[in-house]
Amino acid sequence: MRRRPEIRIPPINNFDWTPRRAAPRVLWVQPSRTRTRGLVRRMSPPEPLTLFRPPFRNYQFDAAYDEMFASPGAPREHYKALFQTLLELPPEELRKTQQAADLSFLHQGITFTVYGNDEGTERVFPNDLLPRIIPHQEWRKIETGLTQRIAALNLFLEDIYHHGRILADGVVPRELVYSCRHFRREMRGLTVPRGIYVSICGTDLVRLPDGSFAVLEDNLRVPSGVSYMLANRKVLKKVFPTLFRDYGVSPVDHYATALLATLRALAPASSSSRHEPKVVLLTPGVFNSAYFEHTFLAQQMGVELVEGRDLLVHDNIVYMRTTAGLRRVDVIYRRVDDDFLDPLCFRQDSSLGVPGLFNAYRAGNVVLANAIGTGVADDKALYAYVPAIIRYYLGEDPILANVHTYLLNDRSQRSYVLEHLDEVVVKAVGESGGYGMLIGPHSTAAEREDFRRRIEAEPRNYIAQPTLSLSRAPCFLEGEVQARHVDLRPYILYGENVTLVPGGLTRVALRRGSLVVNSSQGGGSKDTWVLRA
Amino acid sequence: MNGRRQTTMLSRVADSLYWMSRYLERAEHTARLIDVDLQLRLDQSPEAGAGRWLRLLEVSQVPAPEDGKIDAASLTHVLTLDRTNPSSILSCVAAARENLRQVREQCSTEMWEQLNRLYLQVTSTTESEAWLLHSYVFFRAVREGAHLFQGVTDSTMSHGEGWQYIQLGRFVERTDELARLIGTHFGRLPHPLDQAVESEEYLEWVGLLKSCAAFEAYCKTYTAEIRPLRVAEFLLLNPEFPHSVRFSVDRVHAALLAIGELTERKAEQPVRLAGRLCATLSFSQIEEVMASGAGGYVDSVRWQCAQAHAAIQQVYFDYAVESALVS
Numbered sequence: 001m002r003r004r005p006e007i008r009i010p011p012i013n014n015f016d017w018t019p020r021r022a023a024p025r026v027l028w029v030q031p032s033r034t035r036t037r038g039l040v041r042r043m044s045p046p047e048p049l050t051l052f053r054p055p056f057r058n059y060q061f062d063a064a065y066d067e068m069f070a071s072p073g074a075p076r077e078h079y080k081a082l083f084q085t086l087l088e089l090p091p092e093e094l095r096k097t098q099q100a101a102d103l104s105f106l107h108q109g110i111t112f113t114v115y116g117n118d119e120g121t122e123r124v125f126p127n128d129l130l131p132r133i134i135p136h137q138e139w140r141k142i143e144t145g146l147t148q149r150i151a152a153l154n155l156f157l158e159d160i161y162h163h164g165r166i167l168a169d170g171v172v173p174r175e176l177v178y179s180c181r182h183f184r185r186e187m188r189g190l191t192v193p194r195g196i197y198v199s200i201c202g203t204d205l206v207r208l209p210d211g212s213f214a215v216l217e218d219n220l221r222v223p224s225g226v227s228y229m230l231a232n233r234k235v236l237k238k239v240f241p242t243l244f245r246d247y248g249v250s251p252v253d254h255y256a257t258a259l260l261a262t263l264r265a266l267a268p269a270s271s272s273s274r275h276e277p278k279v280v281l282l283t284p285g286v287f288n289s290a291y292f293e294h295t296f297l298a299q300q301m302g303v304e305l306v307e308g309r310d311l312l313v314h315d316n317i318v319y320m321r322t323t324a325g326l327r328r329v330d331v332i333y334r335r336v337d338d339d340f341l342d343p344l345c346f347r348q349d350s351s352l353g354v355p356g357l358f359n360a361y362r363a364g365n366v367v368l369a370n371a372i373g374t375g376v377a378d379d380k381a382l383y384a385y386v387p388a389i390i391r392y393y394l395g396e397d398p399i400l401a402n403v404h405t406y407l408l409n410d411r412s413q414r415s416y417v418l419e420h421l422d423e424v425v426v427k428a429v430g431e432s433g434g435y436g437m438l439i440g441p442h443s444t445a446a447e448r449e450d451f452r453r454r455i456e457a458e459p460r461n462y463i464a465q466p467t468l469s470l471s472r473a474p475c476f477l478e479g480e481v482q483a484r485h486v487d488l489r490p491y492i493l494y495g496e497n498v499t500l501v502p503g504g505l506t507r508v509a510l511r512r513g514s515l516v517v518n519s520s521q522g523g524g525s526k527d528t529w530v531l532r533a
Numbered sequence: 534m535n536g537r538r539q540t541t542m543l544s545r546v547a548d549s550l551y552w553m554s555r556y557l558e559r560a561e562h563t564a565r566l567i568d569v570d571l572q573l574r575l576d577q578s579p580e581a582g583a584g585r586w587l588r589l590l591e592v593s594q595v596p597a598p599e600d601g602k603i604d605a606a607s608l609t610h611v612l613t614l615d616r617t618n619p620s621s622i623l624s625c626v627a628a629a630r631e632n633l634r635q636v637r638e639q640c641s642t643e644m645w646e647q648l649n650r651l652y653l654q655v656t657s658t659t660e661s662e663a664w665l666l667h668s669y670v671f672f673r674a675v676r677e678g679a680h681l682f683q684g685v686t687d688s689t690m691s692h693g694e695g696w697q698y699i700q701l702g703r704f705v706e707r708t709d710e711l712a713r714l715i716g717t718h719f720g721r722l723p724h725p726l727d728q729a730v731e732s733e734e735y736l737e738w739v740g741l742l743k744s745c746a747a748f749e750a751y752c753k754t755y756t757a758e759i760r761p762l763r764v765a766e767f768l769l770l771n772p773e774f775p776h777s778v779r780f781s782v783d784r785v786h787a788a789l790l791a792i793g794e795l796t797e798r799k800a801e802q803p804v805r806l807a808g809r810l811c812a813t814l815s816f817s818q819i820e821e822v823m824a825s826g827a828g829g830y831v832d833s834v835r836w837q838c839a840q841a842h843a844a845i846q847q848v849y850f851d852y853a854v855e856s857a858l859v860s
Contacts, residue, residue: 106653107646107649107650107653108642108645108646108649109634109637109645109646109649285635286631286634286635291634292637295637295638296637296638298638299637299638299639304541304543305636305638306543307545309545310543310544310545312854314854314858320541320543321543321544321545321852321854321857322541322542322543322544323542323543323544323547323694323792323796323849323850324541324542324795324796324797324798325796325857326854326857326858327541
């Protein structure tokens with residue numbers, strides 16, 4: 001069931017101006033570039049208060065960029081229609097719709113598995129009804145920015161696994177690459193089809209207080225969440241059919257087709273059928289947190305969903321065990337981490353993988369997507385060098401900015417961070433999913449002390465970033481509209497060319513004031529509408 | 534092109550579909566057994582129905598409690614909501630769902646939603662004091678849930694290889710369930726075969742027919758006069774009634790033929806075993822069967838059915854890789 005925030009704050013009839021955290025630098029929302037006319041007049045404090053009618057009564061602002069309002073009471077141009085709809089719609093109606101949507105998710109079994117939690121491991125992924133809307137122009141910039149980024153990161157991976165020019169030229173420190181836990185020596189000198197290492201990528205973007213998007217992290221190994229993007233869309237089309245049509249939202253439903261085309265484009269020359277290479281999706285199994293997504297994608301693409309025990313390797317050729325005997329496999333979209341792919345090559349205790357798979361891969365008889373060893377490029381310490389990587393290979397300036405990152409194996413940066421642990425966010429470089437993180441302003445002294453010790457023991461394993469004020473979007477919670485922090489994860493496919501499905505997963509930190517959007521940490525998601533024009 | 538495309542089916546997937554179907558059939562069967570039993574008890578004196586507790590436990594293959602104390606509440610608990618009993622309704626529905634969850638991409642969305650809904654309904658049921666009084670709602674929900682699932686499956690899933698495994702599982706399970714029920718009943722209730730049964734006895738025989746959902750169909754065929762020989766003939770050898778042994782075995786054979794066709798393994802062991810059993814049932818005379826005792830006959834049916842099951846496992850699900858590589 002949907003998790004409600006534990007603390008219930010009594011409803012305040014007047015608009016609450018007091019920020020939730022002490023000493024904000026900006027009390028007012030910074031007027032954005034897409035300011036609407038008449039805004040300045042409304043900026044004077046007393047009037048906006050009366051503008052907020054019931055569903056928005058407790059809508060709060062802080063230093064963060066607000067996706068819906070340019071200033072209190074004045075919705076941005078592209079949110080006006082939604083704002084109007086919400087004012088007109090009885091909250092009871094919305095509440096019923098929300099219940100129907102929750103139930104539909106439960107019945108469809110759109111769930112994820114929570115690790116380290118005994119009370120029923122399956123949980124519905126909370127979905128918020130209100131769409132997050134992105135104007136066409138902004139999306140164009142995201143699209144070109146991410147295309148540039150994936151091109152550069154692929155060139156980088158090819159380089160470090162072959163000649164290592166970028167390391168010889170001193171642009172990226174050699175020790176940073178070689179000390180990375182996800183660097184795979186086994187991949188040295190191995191040529192992958194089309195030189196594409198990362199063909200499926202999900203990049204986390206955040207919107208900064210000035211309204212610009214920045215990259216928070218790249219997920220180049222096995223990014224997940226795309227099924228929720230598709231499921232959310234399906235629900236929203238039912239909930240707001242008219243609004244959806246009037247807005248002119250770009251479709252996302254062709255994602256599975258695009259994914260299949262991308263995977264087929266990678267097929268080896270020796271594949272079983274030139275026109276229809278056999279593609280399969282390799283899942284760790286029903287206990288994996290993203291199992292729903294694996295089944296969903298396999299079904300949508302019409303490919304076989306296999307587990308390690310369904311595959312076997314003979315004479316460097318991969319077969320799957322079918323009722324009619326063994327069948328050859330050409331491309332594996334694997335949702336299993338490097339470590340577990342092949343017990344003969346990587347972790348010996350893995351029962352999720354296929355013995356001999358890596359040799360078949362080396363022999364060029366099967367293709368893995370993503371390639372092995374891509375994790376080195378989404379290492380959180382290496383992240384700091386991505387702008388330099390883009391400049392090095394493409395000779396262009398990065399279109400999307402990075403978030404400022406402190407590298408903790410640098411003595412002066414480390415001492416700065418250790419002194420300001422209560423202000424920054426510390427992340428373990430090899431972790432994902434919101435595990436192994438310290439959020440300074442929300443942490444206790446004991447947690448900070450714990451991280452201080454960990455950082456001093458293994459500085460290479462951690463990075464720090466200033467605590468970002470993620471932008472906030474309206475969400476329908478507790479029967480009214482409230483603002484919550486959000487991020488955005490668009491999905492990028494790279495086969496014959498780069499494809500971005502216009503949209504992505506907008507993740508929401510459902511707990512009041514929380515900055516963590518990961519599903520494993522009490523996050524939810526909402527549909528993302530990219531406008532056609 | 535004849536519109537048919539060769540598709541591949543993973544052995545693991547076929548295995549899951551087969552077992553999913555078996556578990557669901559088992560849940561439906563158990564729900565009907567208990568429901569009929571509880572209904573019957575309303576018309577009987579407590580002593581008259583006492584013998585049926587043991588038969589019910591025997592049919593459900595649950596060991597009787599050591600102290601010999603059985604009552605409606607404890608028995609119903611063991612057979613419906615007891616998670617520690619692997620063949621309770623709850624366990625069966627959960628196992629069916631778990632199997633389908635592992636092959637979700639193979640079934641239609643409607644199928645999954647239907648089974649998931651049944652699962653949520655069964656798991657949210659709690660036992661209470663009044664539960665026994667209103668339990669018929671629960672049993673009806675389980676039966677209807679299973680029927681609905683079968684209907685949804687037939688109308689939303691391609692009738693290809695996967696569907697054939699679902700059919701196969703369902704009718705292998707049904708053959709075994711029916712044979713066990715008939716064997717137990719005839720073994721425990723000796724009665725002159727070709728005489729109409731009366732009074733207390735009558736209820737027991739109606740109970741047997743109802744447990745196979747066969748009472749109405751029997752009456753249509755033989756009128757409401759209940760004779761054990763006719764009951765046996767109807768439940769064992771009727772070719773048209775879906776809860777008869779012969780009908781079930783015919784379906785097993787048909788599914789195996791279709792699978793043999795699709796996988797190009799027509800002459801394999803499972804088809805031959807099922808074909809032999811099919812032939813036995815279609816040429817049997819009920820008088821001969823009963824002369825040598827129904828128990829021996831149904832035991833032989835069950836044994837052959839188990840052989841077919843083992844052959845299916847060996848040929849389609851769990852074959853040796855070496856032999857597959859040679860061919």
